[in-house]
Amino acid sequence: MDKSPDELIYGRQPVLEALRASRPLRKILVSRSSRPSGAVRAILDHARQQDIAVQFVDQRRLDELVSGNHQGVVAMASAKPLGSIEQILNAARTSGKPPLVLVLDGVEDPANLGAILRTADGAGVHGVIIPKHRAVGLTGVVARTSAGAIEHVPVAQVTNLVSALEELKAAGLWVVGADPKAPQNLYEIDLTPPLVLVIGGEGKGLRRLVREHCDLLIRLPMHGSMSSLNVAVAAGVLLFEIVRQREARS
Numbered sequence: 001m002d003k004s005p006d007e008l009i010y011g012r013q014p015v016l017e018a019l020r021a022s023r024p025l026r027k028i029l030v031s032r033s034s035r036p037s038g039a040v041r042a043i044l045d046h047a048r049q050q051d052i053a054v055q056f057v058d059q060r061r062l063d064e065l066v067s068g069n070h071q072g073v074v075a076m077a078s079a080k081p082l083g084s085i086e087q088i089l090n091a092a093r094t095s096g097k098p099p100l101v102l103v104l105d106g107v108e109d110p111a112n113l114g115a116i117l118r119t120a121d122g123a124g125v126h127g128v129i130i131p132k133h134r135a136v137g138l139t140g141v142v143a144r145t146s147a148g149a150i151e152h153v154p155v156a157q158v159t160n161l162v163s164a165l166e167e168l169k170a171a172g173l174w175v176v177g178a179d180p181k182a183p184q185n186l187y188e189i190d191l192t193p194p195l196v197l198v199i200g201g202e203g204k205g206l207r208r209l210v211r212e213h214c215d216l217l218i219r220l221p222m223h224g225s226m227s228s229l230n231v232a233v234a235a236g237v238l239l240f241e242i243v244r245q246r247e248a249r250s
Contacts, residue, residue, distance in 0.1 A: 007077050007140050010062075010070035012039035019046035024078040026137035027053045031062055031072035043073060051132060051159050079143040083154040085164060088127025089171055091154055092194075095126060099173055099194040100242060103129045105161060105210050106201030107231055110136045114145025115232035121149035123239035128155045129164055135201065165213045168196045177206050177214035178238060180228050185221045191242045192249050199238070202231050 009018050009025075016039055018025060028047050034040050047054050062070050092099035102125050107113050113136050120128055136142065137157065143150045158164045165175050176191070177198040198214055200206035205228075211217065220229060220237060228234070 007079065008066055009075040009077055010066045010068060010073065012043065012071045012073050015073045015075045016043050016046070018075055018077070019043060019050065019052075022050070024082050025050075025052050025075050026078055026139070027055060027076045029055050029057050029062060029065075029074045029076070031059045032056045033059055034072035040073065053133060076137075076139075078138040079140055080138055080150055080155075082138070083127065083156045085127075085129065085156050085158070085167055088129070088154050088156055089168075092126040095124075097124065098192065098246065099171075100125050100239075101127055101129065101168060101173065101196045102235070102239070103161065103165065103168075103196055103198040104131075104135070104201070105198060105206050106131060106135045106204060107199075108134070108136050108201055109231075110139050110141035111145045112202065112230070112232045114142040114147075114150070116235045117142070117146040117153050117155070118149040119232070119236045119239055121146075121153050123243050125153060125239065128153055129161070130155065130157050131161050132157050132159050162209050162213050165196065165198070165210070169215075175213065175215045177211055177217045178219065178234065179206055179211060179217040180219050180222070182217035182219040184216075184218055186218045186238060186241050187221070189216065189218055191245050195242065197238055197242070199231060199235055 009015050015028065036044060044054060062074050065074055088101055102120050117128065138150065138155060169175060173194045173196045175196040175198060198206065198210060220234060
């Protein structure tokens, strides 16, 4: 867990005010010993309305995170404000280039997400979409690993990736998922149209529903004893093949 002090908001009233101001929060930790009444109840209600994850933990864990009087509540803020799918699409429209959106289905390692954001910036990705649940958010580790790229690549966090893919399809983008069992490899496919590239998380790959909502599945041709690459490395190979094809076409 990232323990950077500037990412933590603690105390019942400060956390409640952050929620009322709609500040981007990744997660709220609540002590199991806290009574769900008064400010704590209001925090839980606001978190549910804003679809912010709440985790009930031992008091000792909160004591380890902050040295001040946390009153049994600690909120973990995003390292930067989150964007929206519409903002990503607008960035693509104003760029004058074919849209390129990266969707990450459950990347949990902050170092991997940071490395992917750095690669996405280098490849000219117009935006990255990540899920709110069962995935890492924009933590301080992500920000540091991205080497500053987090400030330049719009990131949207959504509750439902399948709905996000349908919204991108409706905007005219073609959805291509990376799957090691796909019949075709990335070098056999035209990747120059407006594109959404979907990559699964570490170890698990694409979830079934996400896979089923892709227009096409592609794989990396693996010739060694390993069946797949680290997710950040795979993202780099896939994105820069897209870059290669588009520059060759221009």
